Amino acid sequence: MFFKNSICFNMFFFLFLMSMSMMMLMIYFIMNNMVIFLEWEIISFNSIMVKMSILLDWMSLLFMMFVLLISSVVIYYSKSYMSSEKNLNRFIILVLLFVFSMVLLIISPNMISILLGWDGLGLVSYCLVIYYQNIKSYNAGMLTALSNRVGDVLILMVISWMMNYGSWNYIFYLEFMKNDYEMIMVGSMVIMAAMTKSAQIPFSSWLPAAMAAPTPVSALVHSSTLVTAGVYLLIRFNLLLENIYFLKLFLLLSSLTMFMAGISANYEFDLKKIIALSTLSQLGLMMSILSMGMPDLAFFHLLTHAMFKALLFMCAGVIIHMMNDTQDIRFMGGLSSYLPFTFLCMNISNLALCGIPFLAGFYSKDLILEMVSMSNLNMFIYLLYYISTGLTMYYTIRLMMYLMINSNNLISIYNLYDEDYVMLKSMFVLLIMSILSGAMLSWLIFVNPYMIYLPFNMKMMVIYVSILGGLMGYLISSMHIYSMNKFIKTYTLSNFLCLMWFMPSLSTYGVSYMCLFMSQNLLKFIDMGWSELYSGQGMNNILKNYSIFYNFYQMNNFKIYLFSFIIWMLMFLFIMLI
Template sequence: MSICLIFFILLMLSSLILFFMSIYFMILDIVIFIEWQIISLVSSSITMTLLLDWMSLLFMSFVLFISSVVIFYSDEYMYGDLNLNRFIQLVLMFVLSMMFLIISPNLISILLGWDGLGLVSYCLVIYYQNVKSFNAGMLTALSNRIGDVALLMAIAWMLNYGSWNYVFYIESMKNHFEMQVISYLVVLAAMTKSAQIPFSAWLPAAMAAPTPVSALVHSSTLVTAGVYLLIRFNILFMNTLLSKLLLLISVLTMFMSGLGANYEYDLKKIIALSTLSQLGLMMSILCLGYSKLAFFHLLTHALFKALLFMCAGSVIHNLKNNQDIRMMGNLILSLPLTISCMNISNLALCGMPFLAGFYSKDMILEMVMMSYVNIIIFFLYFLSTGLTVMYTMRLIFFSLMGDYNFMSLNSINDSYWIMLKGMLGLLFMAIMGGSVLNWLIFPIPVMICLPLIMKLLTLIVIIMGVFLGYELFQLKIGIMINNNNLINFIGSMWFMPSIFTIGVNYMVLLLGYKIVKNIDYGWNEYLGGQYLYKWLMNNSLKNELFLNNELKIHFMMFIFLIIMFMFMM
């Protein structure tokens, strides 16, 4: 039995146990708070705290389920890799870090999971050791360090309260100045981890990692950590200026990534940009005050996005590591099972009725129509939803229709049985998961009262997105724009990668080099260590001179004292 199969069985069993526990906790409304005192010294004690409620147990169940399927899938995808054991260990460390983050009601233990995610993600992004992977890994690590620093500052601010267990203070002290500062820092940390504008550049760059890692990272672990943190902290910034600012940023992130995905030809980057779009959707509905709904979409998105990445990995494997969608026409004849799974997950991403994504996305859009939002936010919401359908349909048309343009004469078939079993395991959840979660999380139907035209608006947007996606596939829209500069601007995520890598990182690193050169190696040395060394050397030389001439000096002093004594007489 292979190592992948062993971990698959263990993680799947753990997932099932946690899922039934979460249902039990949800029905009886149980919350368990465990505090374990590791060490006590004088009056200070170091404690490890765990928070077990329906939300943390359900999220852990989903993370373990997806990671078990991904590890099972990796057995064949990473076949022949010399470092397969190292890869599996890194994935397990990644999952463990996420577990720490989910069950922590304490900012210190959250930082442990948070930094663990950042470090292990860097190791996984640079797994294929080439220059592109190293650059992507450095961009990922440096972007996430901003959030880590914000979280460290929040920990420092929480010293005002005497404990880092934020669950005790959020409700009672949300109007305190300290808690408001902490809320700003936590939101900054969540924005970097969930790649909101202006920190969006690292998320498509992280596609340099192996595809199983992308399936795990972009569905339920790294990128959703920021959203999950804000769901826990949502009481702090409800109905404040911060929530309005974050709403605008998240809606713009949705819009930007939706536009960019329509002009992208790299299969994995299109799916990465769709992840960015969905993260913007989760953040924005959270800012409107619907934290349960954001959590619901987080879980349903995890199911179909993991499946979508696994299907993309199978297609890339068959096309001998080619990721260009222009080479992928008419694949339904060669890869019927893989492309069927891929298109079902794509339709779930669109929000097609009665698939997993429909239940959360449709409810989110109807809640937006019932909320007090201005026309710009309303327009951007529905435009971004239309763009989501548009790039998804474009991807479906490129894989289903068109000509098979691949250059090499190689056999393409559904012969990767282990990978297919993994995908079919997730397929059932991508179809049924949304309705099951809807019945669990919202046992009482949500009352939504809208006029008929607004009720139909979501379906109208989807139908328009399908039509425009087909037109974009035919390149009619691309020809209509006919402005290369505009297309470059849209397709390159509003120049964010260039600004962030060449601009910010280069400037920051250059500034750091100058500071080190001028202060650490310059003034600090001149006035610090070197100055002290020279001063001691000079004094020791004077001392040595004094000691070498000790007899003469004593004789002179003796004569001087005699003369003085004679004068006094």
């Protein structure tokens, strides 16, 4: 037990110190406008050199600081949450591998090392999703791994496209080759790879399925590591995005992802899945603002979102832990009396998610929505943005009503207490950051402030839709269990919206059935058919028949020799007569 505690504390201390040192370095780099680029040549083949490159600038250092801070807190939190785990060291090592893969991705300006980090995230995420080792976890892990494999293949295709340039350091080619056809192809494949990793439509179904992982892993995955890898890669490639021909389609898909996740969260009753769908909604927001050419705003929201989303998952972990592993919010209610500090943290993180003024989410979300209002966009995308903002408030208020204010629906009496100080101390760090990080980052990232001029009604649109969404969430969650159920009248529509527009079914059953049918035909007609006939079985039959024939001759049978002699004599006479 001492060793378990010591490894958690040692890793927490090490990662926290690393995070603080990254913060000092980042401030130094920003003040002196510094960039450090390191290269190590691993192998040289003809004119192609495989190099390990490291790029240290204010952006990579700032993101690393956030990743290391959240991972240190999550590991400290795991000391209590995973205390019943027999092999805690294995869990901590897997989390550290996960963090290391993300750090490798952050500091890489080279496609080869990006592939290592990208593939490492996919592989370790599979190991963590199947950690509890049941059928549901295995299915979720396979869906997660195979969805991410699509992105891995696209990154491999980018590497093969970039062989024409003699180097894989993409950072050198972005500026002066952004109008080149090949770099446009590279940008298109990078966008598609980022869509798989950040779970945009049509690859959205793996993200709620990944909730089968332990809650500390969910806090790490959904805040600053796996799902943000695609957004970060596109922020680095943002110069290529100007001339991509399907950028408008990318904007539409990311806006629809935001809308779809917001609606699905309102129909969900699984606590962790509601928070996962809110992550999907925020990822759609980041991707859509990226496609509009504002990478600094996407990066700003990425960092602020990481803090309050990690805190939200940790609060959910405490609730699930205390509720004897129950995740259904219909069995909860009135919990704020038993878990006051947890619900303080949960309220603040939820309000930050909604963009309530002067919390972390407000600074980035409000800025994004006001820039959308100023942009030259059609009405459809504009409405999708604001409806999705209202839906965020909607499912947040609904969740808080079910957990805190509604009557106690506990299926049995549980041991509810709020005295696990290891969890509380780790949550307190993120609580402070969820309050302060928005203001802190807005001073750090934006040297020159955005000048936004809007009419009063458009300026107040965020407030209008938030109030309306919150009111709707309150009304829906206050419906009594015996009153008219919202599902009965519109069962088909509710089913469609609850199941994420049937995307999990399409991406699992649809794709797997199609692939299985194709592979069955290939096996039947190619492997077991033509290739068998003309290679393995065909050669076997020919050699077998010849060997039987020769064996028959070699048995020294007089009749065969006599018969052969007569045939030869007849043939000789026939030739002589001619």
